[in-house]
Amino acid sequence: MSGLSINFDKSSLIPINCEEQWVERMCNLLGCKGDALPVKYLGIPLRANPRRVNTWSPIIDKVEEKLSLWKAKVLNKAGKLVLIKSVLNSLLVYYLSLFKMPKAVAEKLISLQRRLLWSSEEGRTGMALVKWEVVQAPKKLGGLGVGDAMVMQEELIPEEVTRYSFTRTIWKGLVPPRVELFVWFVLIGRVNTKDRLSRFGIISQDNVTCVLCNNEVEDVRHLFLGCVFAWQVWSDWILRIDERAFS
Numbered sequence: 001m002s003g004l005s006i007n008f009d010k011s012s013l014i015p016i017n018c019e020e021q022w023v024e025r026m027c028n029l030l031g032c033k034g035d036a037l038p039v040k041y042l043g044i045p046l047r048a049n050p051r052r053v054n055t056w057s058p059i060i061d062k063v064e065e066k067l068s069l070w071k072a073k074v075l076n077k078a079g080k081l082v083l084i085k086s087v088l089n090s091l092l093v094y095y096l097s098l099f100k101m102p103k104a105v106a107e108k109l110i111s112l113q114r115r116l117l118w119s120s121e122e123g124r125t126g127m128a129l130v131k132w133e134v135v136q137a138p139k140k141l142g143g144l145g146v147g148d149a150m151v152m153q154e155e156l157i158p159e160e161v162t163r164y165s166f167t168r169t170i171w172k173g174l175v176p177p178r179v180e181l182f183v184w185f186v187l188i189g190r191v192n193t194k195d196r197l198s199r200f201g202i203i204s205q206d207n208v209t210c211v212l213c214n215n216e217v218e219d220v221r222h223l224f225l226g227c228v229f230a231w232q233v234w235s236d237w238i239l240r241i242d243e244r245a246f247s
């Protein structure tokens with residue numbers, strides 16, 4: 001992948017209890033359009049309950065589509081392995097880093113991977129050549145290195161995310177739950193900044209400069225505090241509060 005840039009057609013500013021005029025000014029400053037809640041993030045509604053299997057159906061659909069059986073006709077085993085790994089890495093890393101996946105969903109995803117890998121040329125279900133555990137095991141242990149959705153999850157989601165309820169009590173009533181959730185992701189560095197994506201190997205390490213100022217490494221701290229663009233937004237906001245207080 002060659003790197004990231006902001007697609008302004010796809011970006012939007014979602015104001016919570018902000019004045020229309022201010023929103024308009026910020027949209028101009030950032031070069032994006034305004035939007036309203038509820039918002040979907042990568043196909044999943046931000047407020048959706050990740051413990052419900054239903055919430056994951058857009059992801060299951062996407063994986064199913066990407067690992068569809070017609071591809072079995074044009075790919076050999078090695079090609080199928082590359083495809084399975086790339087789908088797991090590119091698609092799942094995003095979701096797994098944000099939401100805790102139910103076991104049933106992981107099992108469904110694994111069954112889709114298995115089906116493609118062992119399908120015959122005619123697209124029919126073929127016979128498994130080795131146990132799935134071997135397919136998942138890392139290469140250095142003699143496996144094929146596909147990885148396990150549940151294991152990946154353990155690596156990506158630290159305890160702190162599951163202890164989210166703690167911050168909820170601090171924020172309670174101040175902001176809507178989706179804002180609370182996003183701020184929590186920001187605080188624990190779980191926002192997919194370029195710095196984070198490059199650490200997961202999703203984008204190149206040569207391209208981690210901030211999309212807004214193109215000047216410094218884009219990590220959470222920079223994006224929300226250090227960046228000159230972020231500061232324009234914050235200072236304008238503080239100024240507005242100031243105006244209100246003294247008018």
Ligand SMILES: [Zn+2]
Nearest residue numbers: 210212213227
């Ligand atoms: Zn910046």
